[in-house]
Amino acid sequence: MRWPLIIRLLVLALLIAFLVSPESFAFLLRPLIKNGQPAIYDRGSLWSLTLSHLAITFAATTMATIVALSLAILVTRPFGAEFLPLSRSLANIGQTFPPVAVLALAVPILGFGNAPTLMALFLYGLLPIFENSLTGLTTVPPAITMAARGMGMTGMQRLTRVELPLALPVILGGVRLSTVISLATATIGSTVAARTLGEIIIAGLAASNTAFVMQGGLIVTALAVLIYDGLSALERFFVACTRT
Template identity: 75%
Template sequence: MSWGNLVRLLALGVLGVFLAYPEAFAGFFSLFTKNNQPAIYNQGNLLDITLNHLLIVGAATLAATLIAVGLAIIVTRPFGAEFLPVSRSLANAGQTFPPVAVLALAVPVLGFGTAPTLVALFLYGLLPIFENTLTGLTNLPPAVTDAARGMGMTGWQRLVKVELPLALPVILAGVRLSTVISLATATIGSTVAARTLGEVIIAGLLSGNTAFVLQGGLVVGVLAVLIYDGLAALERRLTGRMGRLPS
């Protein structure tokens, strides 16, 4: 086992212990408190908050992946090529509007809670997945696609059996980027009463408790690094597998 994997396993283990038994770390976090402030976040269960944060990010990323990949598939088919500028504009729109602005616009319609946060993360996550899927589907080896046509495959068969498997590592890279962005961005959902790790950070800021801010920030940061590395490893594995396929 490499040193990098050992460090990742150690970080995952420490994070798991902290979320399950945060009081065991009270001595460390007390170094960042003053005036007898609580050392560990005490306005909710950290494990439940973290799981809810991940659930929101996962749901938004899944929705963004389905829509972005679907749009990219459509615009790379002959019948949908003319919709490429419109699709790209839609994907870019999510990055054009800051998530805070999306939340402000969504709250009057959807109310406070998780729904506005899901909308903001969904829109913000579209662009990297769409662009990577587009890149993956438009940069396939011509010899492979020609061979698929020569074998008599239909357009649907080529898409499912040849194009998407070959483009999968590139698509996954977009999903990886979108997921990490959403993990960090989801913290602002707490400003509209969504249950995310942002509530830990906000509570720390409002009370001047640096320990709370540090706890929320560290959990988000460690999760982002671990998920990023995990998806990157899967991407490398898929790339290697594609490279070993017979031409």
């Protein structure tokens, strides 16, 4: 077993242990507090906040993946090539408007809570997935698609059996990037009453409690690293599959 894997497993074990029994780690955070402040966030369950944070992140990424991949497939078909500029403009919307601005615009329509945060993360995550999907689908070797056509495959069969499997590693790269961006950005959702780990950070900033800020930031960082590594491993697996 390689050392990097051991380290990642140790980080995962420590993260789970902290979320399940945070009071066991209070002694590490007490040097950061003052005036009798609590060392561990005590206004909600860390485990519950983490699950809610992950649920919002993965829901937004799933929605962004479906829409972005569908757009990429559309514009790489002969009948949809003319929609490429429009599709790219749509995918760029989230990058044009910062998530905070999207939240400000969405709250009057969707109200407070998870919905505006989900909308902001969805829009923000479109571009990486769209661009990677477009790159993956347009770089499939023409000889392979010609061979598939020569075997009598229909357009749908070529897409599902040849193009998408070959493009999958590149598409996953976009999904990985979008997921990590959404995971970090989701913390701002707590400003509009979404249940995310940003709640801990905001509470810490409001009360000048460095321990709260530290634990919220560390949980998000650990999740980002673990998810990034997990999706990278999945990407490498599919790259290996395409070469065999």
